[in-house]
Amino acid sequence: xxxxxxxxxxxxxxxxxxxxxxxxxxxxxxxxxxxxxxxxxxxxxxxxxxxxxxxxxxxxxxxxxxxxxxxxxxxxxxxxxxxxxxxxxxxxxxxxxxxxxxxxxxxxxxxxxxxxxxxxxxxxxxxxxxxxxxxxxxxxxxxxxxxxxxxxxxxxxxxxxxxxxxxxxxxxxxxxxxxxxxxxxxxxxxxxxxxxxxxxxxxxxxxxxxxxxxxxxxxxxxxxxxxxxxxxxxxxxxxxxxxxxxxxxxxxxxxxxxxxxxxxxxxxxxxxxxxxxxxxxxxxxxxxxxxxxxxxxxxxxxxxxxxxxxxxxxxxxxxxxxxxxxxxxxxxxxxxxxxxxxxxxxxxxxxxxxxxxxxxxxxxxxxxxxxxxxxxxxxxxxxxxxxxxxxxxxxxxxxxxxxxxxxxxxxxxxxxxxxxxxxxxxxxxxxxxxxxxxxxxxxxxxxxxxxxxxxxxxxxxxxxxxxxxxxxxxxxxxxxxxxxxxxxxxxxxxxxxxxxxxxxxxxxxxxxxxxxxxxxxxxxxxxxxxxxxxxxxxxxxxxxxxxxxxxxxxxxxxxxxxxxxxxxxxxxxxxxxxxxxxxxxxxxxxxxxxxxxxxxxxxxxxxxxxxxxxxxxxxxxxxxxxxxxxxxxxxxxxxxxxxxxxxxxxxxxxxxxxxxxxxxxxxxxxxxxxxxxxxxxxxxxxxxxxxxxxxxxxxxxxxxxxxxxxxxxxxxxxxxxxxxxxxxxxxxxxxxxxxxxxxxxxxxxxxxxxxxxxxxxxxxxxxxxxxxxxxxxxxxxxxxxxxxxxxxxxxxxxxxxxxxxxxxxxxxxxxxxxxxxxxxxxxxxxxxxxxxxxxxxxxxxxxxxxxxxxxxxxxxxxxxxxxxxxxxxxxxxxxxxxxxxxxxxxxxxxxxxxxxxxxxxxxxxxxxxxxxxxxxxxxxxxxxxxxxxxxxxxxxxxxxxxxxxxxxxxxxxxxxxxxxxxxxxxxxxxxxxx
Numbered sequence: 001x002x003x004x005x006x007x008x009x010x011x012x013x014x015x016x017x018x019x020x021x022x023x024x025x026x027x028x029x030x031x032x033x034x035x036x037x038x039x040x041x042x043x044x045x046x047x048x049x050x051x052x053x054x055x056x057x058x059x060x061x062x063x064x065x066x067x068x069x070x071x072x073x074x075x076x077x078x079x080x081x082x083x084x085x086x087x088x089x090x091x092x093x094x095x096x097x098x099x100x101x102x103x104x105x106x107x108x109x110x111x112x113x114x115x116x117x118x119x120x121x122x123x124x125x126x127x128x129x130x131x132x133x134x135x136x137x138x139x140x141x142x143x144x145x146x147x148x149x150x151x152x153x154x155x156x157x158x159x160x161x162x163x164x165x166x167x168x169x170x171x172x173x174x175x176x177x178x179x180x181x182x183x184x185x186x187x188x189x190x191x192x193x194x195x196x197x198x199x200x201x202x203x204x205x206x207x208x209x210x211x212x213x214x215x216x217x218x219x220x221x222x223x224x225x226x227x228x229x230x231x232x233x234x235x236x237x238x239x240x241x242x243x244x245x246x247x248x249x250x251x252x253x254x255x256x257x258x259x260x261x262x263x264x265x266x267x268x269x270x271x272x273x274x275x276x277x278x279x280x281x282x283x284x285x286x287x288x289x290x291x292x293x294x295x296x297x298x299x300x301x302x303x304x305x306x307x308x309x310x311x312x313x314x315x316x317x318x319x320x321x322x323x324x325x326x327x328x329x330x331x332x333x334x335x336x337x338x339x340x341x342x343x344x345x346x347x348x349x350x351x352x353x354x355x356x357x358x359x360x361x362x363x364x365x366x367x368x369x370x371x372x373x374x375x376x377x378x379x380x381x382x383x384x385x386x387x388x389x390x391x392x393x394x395x396x397x398x399x400x401x402x403x404x405x406x407x408x409x410x411x412x413x414x415x416x417x418x419x420x421x422x423x424x425x426x427x428x429x430x431x432x433x434x435x436x437x438x439x440x441x442x443x444x445x446x447x448x449x450x451x452x453x454x455x456x457x458x459x460x461x462x463x464x465x466x467x468x469x470x471x472x473x474x475x476x477x478x479x480x481x482x483x484x485x486x487x488x489x490x491x492x493x494x495x496x497x498x499x500x501x502x503x504x505x506x507x508x509x510x511x512x513x514x515x516x517x518x519x520x521x522x523x524x525x526x527x528x529x530x531x532x533x534x535x536x537x538x539x540x541x542x543x544x545x546x547x548x549x550x551x552x553x554x555x556x557x558x559x560x561x562x563x564x565x566x567x568x569x570x571x572x573x574x575x576x577x578x579x580x581x582x583x584x585x586x587x588x589x590x591x592x593x594x595x596x597x598x599x600x601x602x603x604x605x606x607x608x609x610x611x612x613x614x615x616x617x618x619x620x621x622x623x624x625x626x627x628x629x630x631x632x633x634x635x636x637x638x639x640x641x642x643x644x645x646x647x648x649x650x651x652x653x654x655x656x657x658x659x660x661x662x663x664x665x666x667x668x669x670x671x672x673x674x675x676x677x678x679x680x681x682x683x684x685x686x687x688x689x690x691x692x693x694x695x696x697x698x699x700x701x702x703x704x705x706x707x708x709x710x711x712x713x714x715x716x717x718x719x720x721x722x723x724x725x726x727x728x729x730x731x732x733x734x735x736x737x738x739x740x741x742x743x744x745x746x747x748x749x750x751x752x753x754x755x756x757x758x759x760x761x762x763x764x765x766x767x768x769x770x771x772x773x774x775x776x777x778x779x780x781x782x783x784x785x786x787x788x789x790x791x792x793x794x795x796x797x798x799x800x801x802x803x804x805x806x807x808x809x810x811x812x813x814x815x816x817x818x819x820x821x822x823x824x825x826x827x828x829x830x831x832x833x834x835x836x837x838x839x840x841x842x843x844x845x846x847x848x849x850x851x852x853x854x855x856x857x858x859x860x861x862x863x864x865x866x867x868x869x870x871x872x873x874x875x876x877x878x879x880x881x882x883x884x885x886x887x888x889x890x891x892x893x894x895x896x897x898x899x900x901x902x903x904x905x906x907x908x909x910x911x912x913x914x915x916x917x918x919x920x921x922x923x924x925x926x927x928x929x930x931x932x933x934x935x936x937x938x939x940x941x942x943x944x945x946x947x948x949x950x951x952x953x954x955x956x957x958x959x960x961x962x963x964x965x966x967x968x969x970x971x972x973x974x975x976x977x978x
Contacts, residue, residue, distance in 0.1 A: 030196060039135075039162075045171050046173055082146070082380065086140070139153070246282070297353075306340055331345050404417075439524075464483065493732075494729050535575065539575040551579065570603070581734075587773025613646035629668070657681070670853030706893055709746055728769045763779050763782065796826060861898055901976075924942060
């Protein structure tokens with residue numbers, strides 16, 4: 001057999017592989033690693049006929065010889081491959097009793113409640129097989145695979161490295177455009193699964209000569225002639241070489257005499273230049289009847305059931321078997337081991353035969369195939385739809401919808417979308433009722449909502465218009481609710497909430513009969529039969545946007561419904577998640593925890609593990625870290641539980657690694673390298689996860705501390721393009737407030753008091769609009785820092801006291817820590833050293849209790865400054881060095897600069913004023929100005945004239961390179977002149 005670059009003669013056992021030594025060596029290395037328990041993924045690409053299958057087959061033979069189990073799955077062109085087609089083929093062998101149940105990838109997905117659960121079942125099943133016996137999976141021609149199969153490949157590839165599991169994929173490189181889903185998947189497979197790519201090139205003439213020498217004993221002259229002939233016509237394509245050689249043998253221009261081969265006059269060879277002509281000629285040599293029957297088989301598909309072929313051709317299977325035997329002998333067909341079907345030996349063979357039929361004849365045969373399929377007890381909807389489409393039969397729309405519904409039940413959303421879209425085009429051409437087209441557009445939008453939300457929104461616009469045209473108010477209201485929900489998840493929260501509110505109100509206004517019809521419609525569309533399905537989404541998004549009081553009021557109405565009716569629906573779970581978020585934002589943490597527990601339970605009831613993980617991480621971010629940050633065991637329990645839930649939902653998380661659940665703790669506990677990597681991956685353009693704003697916030701916070709203010713500003717602008725003027729209600733409140741505070745801090749870093757005030761005013765405006773308690777203490781801390789920079793120390797002290805009060809009721813350990821530290825710094829400046837020590841000791845204790853590494857370093861520096869000014873340089877130096885030891889591994893360059901400055905002052909070296917060229921008198925003036933004194937008050941204190949003070953200030957401004965009292969004051973504070 002020759003397939004690619006393997007040649008095997010009927011009279012000769014074994015086969016020879018030429019021109020692929022490097023590739024075969026790589027495959028052997030991967031097989032050896034797999035047998036040792038460390039599998040992986042190999043991607044073999046190249047043009048049609050280049051030898052991908054041959055190389056994979058060579059690996060399969062060696063794998064079997066070394067005790068591995070080999071399974072293969074195929075994708076087919078010219079037919080609509082069913083969802084997960086190649087995986088169904090791989091898993092089709094019935095499991096033994098000691099393995100997990102066979103995953104329901106086919107027509108019976110009821111055992112799995114979502115795609116994530118389905119993928120977990122597949123992963124567990126294949127993992128069990130691999131643990132029993134090293135497993136090699138061959139997935140052929142994945143350029144024809146459905147999107148669900150590619151999603152499943154990504155999931156399995158991630159697990160392969162930890163199992164004796166080798167996945168080998170073949171694909172036609174020349175079939176992949178930049179928009180092809182497999183093309184876009186390649187970088188992820190290489191990054192996540194460390195996939196090995198083998199790109200097969202055409203054979204060199206030396207390889208062709210090696211193949212000829214191994215197969216034929218020819219004279220030197222004949223060998224040269226044959227190599228040149230094949231080089232000119234096959235151009236290094238192994239399949240072309242094989243077919244040309246086969247043709248030469250059949251025409252007896254290359255024949256065996258005794259032990260040597262003789263090559264005739266190649267000029268007499270009627271050798272077509274194209275492989276398609278070679279194949280057609282071989283088929284015709286079997287006779288007209290056989291050629292016609294093979295053409296009929298090409299209409300049926302790549303794999304041909306003998307019973308279906310018999311029914312379509314109206315011939316007995318016995319008659320067909322005569323054709324099958326000759327076709328197998330001619331290497332046009334391969335007989336499957338089941339004895340019930342055959343497969344074309346190469347896709348190009350089928351393509352050639354199919355294209356050889358005139359279009360009218362093809363349509364007629366497709367209709368006959370469809371009728372034969374329809375006569376079966378349980379016809380495959382994809383196959384029926386495909387043949388009816390090719391036949392131009394109007395029934396194709398109905399069967400495309402059935403095929404889409406099957407794909408939807410199997411959570412192959414993009415495949416379902418393709419079927420619904422094809423059905424929609426047919427219905428539009430047939431002038432179907434507006435309401436029917438509206439329903440199909442809605443289904444299409446639901447299938448596309450993750451892959452292309454903007455396109456999905458366009459479908460919904462058209463669907464609503466059609467529903468209104470049909471005066472179907474229930475349908476229009478329901479679709480409007482979904483559009484609102486999708487707008488919210490796409491970042492257009494204000495518009496989405498308006499749609500949700502209008503849709504829910506319209507549903508409330510429906511008559512009992514209309515509500516009953518809506519529930520029936522929901523069942524037909526594959527949605528939960530609950531007219532209040534989107535009310536939970538409305539509660540959730542009201543809370544997320546900061547409209548917590550409204551969320552609680554609406555949630556209370558839902559809470560009155562009997563749990564037996566509501567538990568287990570995602571609408572009910574969404575409502576409790578919204579209630580929990582609102583309670584947390586409004587300062588009611590214990591009630592929030594209870595609500596989150598109910599939300600998680602409801603998500604678990606429907607096995608929505610992705611949302612379970614979301615609820616757990618939100619509980620960590622919104623409740624435990626703000627209100628119970630010093631409960632280390634509980635916060636780690638939540639992070640671990642969220643990670644586990646997302647691991648179970650891995651099929652739904654193409655953009656979200658389960659480890660992301662630890663990001664808040666990584667930030668606090670000082671694992672910044674991993675935190676930064678996770679945040680960068682999730683905040684990258686094109687990522688669709690709802691956690692992108694949170695990742696952006698984390699990245700901005702890290703950027704400021706690690707000396708990248710430009711990156712921090714970029715993250716802020718991406719989230720709030722209108723800057724401080726951004727109005728509340730169109731962004732996630734609890735992601736926005738920290739970014740507003742960070743923007744104010746960055747402005748203070750640059751001495752821009754006006755910009756800092758604008759951001760703090762925006763923060764206060766959002767807090768007042770929402771009524772939020774979370775963020776109040778931090779807001780007062782921001783104003784305290786502002787007034788301190790402006791030299792208004794009494795105002796700074798007042799706002800720090802307000803921050804302390806807000807951080808204590810309800811208790812918020814991290815906010816309390818920051819408030820105590822700032823109070824300690826202000827008391828140090830005011831020379832109230834006992835009060836300063838009490839505040840800083842409290843802050844340090846909280847930093848330890850919360851395991852907050854950077855907060856500990858900052859508090860140590862504040863304590864070191866207190867020790868310095870109270871005449872304890874040794875203790876001050878020790879505390880400062882401890883802060884450096886914390887900050888060095890973090891790369892916290894901003895705080896490390898403070899460390900160096902403080903150590904300089906502790907050492908009593910050249911004071912900061914002298915570095916700037918300030919005279920002792922100028923230092924005295926600057927110190928008093930920084931304390932908030934006017935020129936006249938400074939003059940009175942130093943027994944100078946106000947004019948002399950003004951002259952000193954101008955000199956100070958020039959030497960420091962500043963232009964305002966505020967900037968000079970900030971220099972004095974940062975350099976310990978107070």
